[in-house]
Amino acid sequence: MMPIVQNFVKRWWWLFAIQFLVTFVFWALPGSMSQRIHFENFGPIALSFDLMRGLARSSLALPLARRAFARQLWIGVIFVPASVGSLAMLGASVFHGDFSPSVWALHTLIGLTIAGSLLLLLTGMPTQPSATTLGQWRDGIFGALWGMGMMASMIFLFTGSAIFASLDDSIPWILGILAACTVLSYFTMQRMVVNRAMPPGARQGAPVATRVPDTESAKGWGLWFRIELRNQLLLAGMVFFGLLITRTITNYQRMPRGNGLEFGQMGSFMMMGTMMMFIMGIMSLRAMRSLPISRQRLASMFALRPVVACLTICLSFVLFGLVFGTQASLTLGGILTLFVSGALMAIIQAIGFRFPHPLFVICVAFFVGPMVAMYEHLQRFVTQSPVPIICLIVAGYLGAWMLHFRFLRTSSKIYRRQTWLARLIPTANR
Amino acid sequence: MNAPAIKIRGLCKTFPGFALGPLDLTVPRGAIYGLIGPNGSGKSTTLDLIFGLGGQDAGTIQAAGFDASTQEVEMKRRVTYSSPDTMFAVWGKVGRALRFVKDFYPSWDEALCERLLDAFRLRREEKIGTLSFGARTKLSLLLALCPQPEVLVLDEPTTGLDPESRKMLFEVLLRFVADEQRTVLISSHQLSDLERFADHIGVLSQGRLICEGPTSELVAQHRLIEYSLNNGGRHPEIPGFHRRATASGFFQAVVDTQMHPEATLVARGLLVHSETELPLEEIFIAMTTTRKEAA
Numbered sequence A: 001m002m003p004i005v006q007n008f009v010k011r012w013w014w015l016f017a018i019q020f021l022v023t024f025v026f027w028a029l030p031g032s033m034s035q036r037i038h039f040e041n042f043g044p045i046a047l048s049f050d051l052m053r054g055l056a057r058s059s060l061a062l063p064l065a066r067r068a069f070a071r072q073l074w075i076g077v078i079f080v081p082a083s084v085g086s087l088a089m090l091g092a093s094v095f096h097g098d099f100s101p102s103v104w105a106l107h108t109l110i111g112l113t114i115a116g117s118l119l120l121l122l123t124g125m126p127t128q129p130s131a132t133t134l135g136q137w138r139d140g141i142f143g144a145l146w147g148m149g150m151m152a153s154m155i156f157l158f159t160g161s162a163i164f165a166s167l168d169d170s171i172p173w174i175l176g177i178l179a180a181c182t183v184l185s186y187f188t189m190q191r192m193v194v195n196r197a198m199p200p201g202a203r204q205g206a207p208v209a210t211r212v213p214d215t216e217s218a219k220g221w222g223l224w225f226r227i228e229l230r231n232q233l234l235l236a237g238m239v240f241f242g243l244l245i246t247r248t249i250t251n252y253q254r255m256p257r258g259n260g261l262e263f264g265q266m267g268s269f270m271m272m273g274t275m276m277m278f279i280m281g282i283m284s285l286r287a288m289r290s291l292p293i294s295r296q297r298l299a300s301m302f303a304l305r306p307v308v309a310c311l312t313i314c315l316s317f318v319l320f321g322l323v324f325g326t327q328a329s330l331t332l333g334g335i336l337t338l339f340v341s342g343a344l345m346a347i348i349q350a351i352g353f354r355f356p357h358p359l360f361v362i363c364v365a366f367f368v369g370p371m372v373a374m375y376e377h378l379q380r381f382v383t384q385s386p387v388p389i390i391c392l393i394v395a396g397y398l399g400a401w402m403l404h405f406r407f408l409r410t411s412s413k414i415y416r417r418q419t420w421l422a423r424l425i426p427t428a429n430r
Numbered sequence B: 001m002n003a004p005a006i007k008i009r010g011l012c013k014t015f016p017g018f019a020l021g022p023l024d025l026t027v028p029r030g031a032i033y034g035l036i037g038p039n040g041s042g043k044s045t046t047l048d049l050i051f052g053l054g055g056q057d058a059g060t061i062q063a064a065g066f067d068a069s070t071q072e073v074e075m076k077r078r079v080t081y082s083s084p085d086t087m088f089a090v091w092g093k094v095g096r097a098l099r100f101v102k103d104f105y106p107s108w109d110e111a112l113c114e115r116l117l118d119a120f121r122l123r124r125e126e127k128i129g130t131l132s133f134g135a136r137t138k139l140s141l142l143l144a145l146c147p148q149p150e151v152l153v154l155d156e157p158t159t160g161l162d163p164e165s166r167k168m169l170f171e172v173l174l175r176f177v178a179d180e181q182r183t184v185l186i187s188s189h190q191l192s193d194l195e196r197f198a199d200h201i202g203v204l205s206q207g208r209l210i211c212e213g214p215t216s217e218l219v220a221q222h223r224l225i226e227y228s229l230n231n232g233g234r235h236p237e238i239p240g241f242h243r244r245a246t247a248s249g250f251f252q253a254v255v256d257t258q259m260h261p262e263a264t265l266v267a268r269g270l271l272v273h274s275e276t277e278l279p280l281e282e283i284f285i286a287m288t289t290t291r292k293e294a295a
Helices: A003-028 A042-052 A055-059 A066-096 A101-123 A133-150 A152-166 A170-197 A220-252 A259-290 A295-324 A332-354 A358-384 A387-410 B043-050 B072-078 B094-102 B110-119 B133-145 B163-176 B191-197 B215-221 B262-267 B280-294
Strands: B006-015 B018-027 B032-036 B058-063 B079-082 B151-155 B183-187 B200-205 B208-214 B222-229 B241-247 B250-256 B270-277
Touching: A003 A042, A003 A066, A042 A055, A042 A066, A042 A101, A055 A170, A066 A101, A066 A170, A101 A133, A101 A170, A220 A259, A220 A295, A220 B094, A259 A295, A259 A332, A295 A332, A295 A387, A332 A387, B006 B043, B018 B043, B018 B058, B018 B200, B018 B208, B032 B043, B032 B191, B043 B058, B043 B079, B043 B151, B043 B183, B072 B079, B079 B133, B094 B110, B094 B133, B110 B133, B133 B151, B133 B163, B163 B183, B163 B191, B191 B215, B191 B280, B200 B215, B200 B280, B208 B215, B208 B280, B215 B222, B215 B280, B222 B280, B241 B280, B250 B280, B262 B270
Parallel strands: B032 B183, B032 B200, B079 B151, B151 B183
Antiparallel strands: B006 B018, B006 B058, B200 B208, B222 B250, B222 B270, B241 B250
């Protein structure tokens, strides 16, 4: 009787199937007490893709009250992933033989509030660039929080056990805040849906024409390097900010800090950085290709970007380590691993260029796990000899270059407009 | 230099459910060449392949005298492209996109750039992300025009433009080709515009070039005839004879009168009652509909 919920599940059943499988596997792993991972963020992620594809505008034309539509969507986005996660946790706990109703209930509640809190962030996400400084700050904060929320799985991977194990005085507070966000999301949902359905000029917070003097003088490649530098600084800022938040959380929870947490974060940031480079690369690809720039140069440029992003992340870790005394990121292993990861990420990016699809985004997300695991092994190799690692980096980069070059030359698909991607870019005609 | 501005030979490209070519296309220098065809006929694919936006399965492309695959940088310095799918949003502001692109073209005309910015009502400090679709099309056109290319390739340049801007665009194009060495290859669905401004027309249907020639000749040689059948006469199923729906008791067809003069039709058992001139749009519909039905 809830057509919007049914439709939401029908369209995203495969994503929820993945959620079930992954949650089950993580919870059923030996030593699951340290593997309390949540994937309830899949619900808001699915909705964000739906909104990019114009769900709100097309659905509000249906003979269904706006309130009913918003309510059903809210139920679908929060309760479906929470139920799937809960079932997976239940199954895995029984399989593992350590089922505890209180643990299960607590984590079901955590899952529910994760989805709800992320949904609240989604309702505040900008849909087009804001013209005012205040608006840009607000957009930046919501965007950063949304990004942080996406990393919630990674954080819960390492903090979930602590939450469960300690159950100290802070837990009710954390859950209370998350629950309040979830309730608030119910009330902001309708406004967001209506706002997303309106033409941009009519949207709340739509930009007004402003005159800001264009004082920059760089052009051509100089300008390109300047934009790249700005992107890298933005990435470095995000990494630094993320590290600061995690450190605050771990301090607050009196968790022992260790390599695992830091390297997990490195993985998350690499994913984020590569995705940033991927999206910007594919957005500009058509324009760049029609300019008098050779394929070789374009391939070099695109293949290098994830490596540079990983270098930025690495330097951010080093800087953070110097400021706050974190040790792990200062090792040679840490630095080289990030380079290996960058080279491998460049390969994945090339494949993403060839098969651009939202599914790729999810594949990259799942690549983070092996990347983190790889670190531990690489760490050992590096202490013996860095030569194989350097070879791996060179081979990775060359492989990425060849793939980029090949796809630039042969594939037509990469130059076609990626509707899902285009919708990530706020423009006035939507 | 009498070499054609664009010379395509044996171009083939296959996608699942679609095959382009083998396509031979010659765009004469100094002309405005209109490439028309129904949706999905391969127009954008053809234009994309000129710029290496995808790899062709077979064939050669030469533009401004340069081979598109082996001399792509030299070629692209002289041949520019504007397409609605090209996004400049990553450069943030209009001014930045201009500064980025201009450095790649030694022949960039800054005065023209200022004039077009003014005419298109674009401001350097505007964010590209907040531009309307029409304004982004104008930006793309501006970026293609200002390098003063020898050949200008435009894919659906009038999409999203208001009538005033459309008129202005064609005025700009006419000024552009006033220098007889400059050429425009334009793909558009605005056939009335093309009929007025294009010197040559090529009709693409289902990946094949089914008709090509100077616009005036193409329009002049096609006529709508009303006819009836003599005893024993049959509707001809021949190229250049596109039958339409029956009206007022007579049969109707769009006929290439050069291929089938009236005498030939009479010999086939047709009684021709009237002959009327047709706009390009009607000729195009007749050609492409018949071909689709035959397929």
